[in-house]
Amino acid sequence: MEIEVVKKEKNDLTLRIEGETHTLMNLLCSELYADDSVKVASYTLEHPLTRVVLFHLKTAGKSPEKALSSATDRIVEKLEELKKEFQTKLKRRE
Amino acid sequence: MRPIRCFTCGKLLGDKFEEFDKRVKEGQDPKQVLDDLGLKRYCCRTVMLTSIDATDEIAKFKR
Amino acid sequence: MEVELIKHDGAELHFILSDATPALANTLRRAMLEEVPVMAIDEVEFVRNDSAMYDEVLAHRLAMIPLKTPLRGYVFPDECKCGTGRCPKCSVELTLKAEGPATVLSGDLKSSDEQVKPISPSIPILRLLDGQKLELVAIARLGRGKEHAKWQTAAVGYKYMPVIKIDEQKCTACGKCVEACPRGVLKLENKELKVEDVLSCTLCKACVEACPTEAIEVSGDPSKFVFKVESTGGLPPDQIVLLAIESLVKKFGDFVKAVKRL
Numbered sequence: 001m002e003i004e005v006v007k008k009e010k011n012d013l014t015l016r017i018e019g020e021t022h023t024l025m026n027l028l029c030s031e032l033y034a035d036d037s038v039k040v041a042s043y044t045l046e047h048p049l050t051r052v053v054l055f056h057l058k059t060a061g062k063s064p065e066k067a068l069s070s071a072t073d074r075i076v077e078k079l080e081e082l083k084k085e086f087q088t089k090l091k092r093r094e
Numbered sequence: 095m096r097p098i099r100c101f102t103c104g105k106l107l108g109d110k111f112e113e114f115d116k117r118v119k120e121g122q123d124p125k126q127v128l129d130d131l132g133l134k135r136y137c138c139r140t141v142m143l144t145s146i147d148a149t150d151e152i153a154k155f156k157r
Numbered sequence: 158m159e160v161e162l163i164k165h166d167g168a169e170l171h172f173i174l175s176d177a178t179p180a181l182a183n184t185l186r187r188a189m190l191e192e193v194p195v196m197a198i199d200e201v202e203f204v205r206n207d208s209a210m211y212d213e214v215l216a217h218r219l220a221m222i223p224l225k226t227p228l229r230g231y232v233f234p235d236e237c238k239c240g241t242g243r244c245p246k247c248s249v250e251l252t253l254k255a256e257g258p259a260t261v262l263s264g265d266l267k268s269s270d271e272q273v274k275p276i277s278p279s280i281p282i283l284r285l286l287d288g289q290k291l292e293l294v295a296i297a298r299l300g301r302g303k304e305h306a307k308w309q310t311a312a313v314g315y316k317y318m319p320v321i322k323i324d325e326q327k328c329t330a331c332g333k334c335v336e337a338c339p340r341g342v343l344k345l346e347n348k349e350l351k352v353e354d355v356l357s358c359t360l361c362k363a364c365v366e367a368c369p370t371e372a373i374e375v376s377g378d379p380s381k382f383v384f385k386v387e388s389t390g391g392l393p394p395d396q397i398v399l400l401a402i403e404s405l406v407k408k409f410g411d412f413v414k415a416v417k418r419l
Contacts, residue, residue: 002415005419008419020412026184027184029180065419069416072412075409076410078181079409086398089160089162093165095218097221106389108280109263109280111281152209153209154286
């Protein structure tokens with residue numbers, strides 16, 4: 001994953017992410033909207049076959065980087081929870 | 095040669111042709127044979143029904 | 158988040174994921190399709206090929222053969238210290254030697270690691286005529302489904318959990334919906350309409366259309382998902398789910414690290 005900053009202002013961030021698609025971005029954007037300080041979180045694929053994403057984030061009252069890292073932390077927490085839940089159900093089945 | 099995997103979903107089909115061809119030749123209903131082979135999706139079923147083995151005709155020629 | 162396993166055997170895993178979002182369900186599906194590492198033949202060296210089949214076509218056929226993959230037994234070639242992609246930590250050699258007349262089967266492939274071999278020994282690779290010889294060395298490596306379909310470990314799909322509501326006051330138990338349903342979801346029992354098998358429902362709403370009194374309502378629950386994971390055989394389906402979640406955790410971890418470096 002290679003990230004390039006296209007635009008960076010106080011409450012406005014545009015990144016160009018190489019090597020990622022919907023798999024990362026869809027969940028990230030939907031999780032970002034759980035944060036009230038996020039005004040816009042969206043992404044576009046440059047081309048369906050190239051795996052290059054333009055990611056746009058606008059916030060109010062919080063820096064975009066902070067919103068990003070807290071959203072990612074929440075996602076990782078959820079995924080870990082899901083993994084644990086899955087493992088316990090598998091064990092119970094055995 | 096017949097395809098190894100389903101073009102659409104990637105399910106392994108290569109090892110199922112022998113039984114399929116044999117049973118259909120015996121006069122069994124292809125629908126029943128496909129069901130018995132556990133092929134539920136229509137992508138796999140299409141591949142099984144429509145692919146033709148032309149190896150023996152082609153094998154005579156040089157590359 | 159809650160998981161309920163419905164069906165679990167060596168090839169298939171069906172489960173219900175509740176208290177989730179559509180974004181998470183789709184991300185999980187995509188990760189299972191494109192992020193789970195599995196072995197597949199990646200490079201073929203031909204010593205001799207007398208058959209009518211071109212080397213490239215044969216190499217592609219070999220690549221499509223699903224290989225059994227030991228869990229965490231191998232590293233990716235680009236992460237391996239050897240740097241060549243040919244060492245025993247990141248690759249497996251499968252040799253094939255055959256002479257016609259014969260149908261060469263996947264079982265004829267001799268693997269350098271007993272754990273990595275075709276999942277079925279009876280997949281026909283090609284047919285050799287009398288006197289034709291074939292000799293080759295195939296190198297299998299770990300890869301991901303996003304790069305090539307040969308590294309795709311599973312066919313994964315999900316749907317919203319079907320919710321079928323029957324208005325008992327409007328229902329006349331005429332049975333038209335039971336006839337209309339292609340999946341046999343509904344059933345008449347003592348002049349009362351019952352939902353027999355919710356999970357088979359595909360939300361096609363044929364029953365809603367057939368009902369003359371508008372007594373049935375069918376919808377999907379967007380927080381509950383019915384997942385079907387069907388492994389191609391390389392890895393057990395429960396491990397595919399776990400590996401997919403792990404790969405997502407790593408993906409998001411990498412992302413947050415990369416963002417912090419900016």
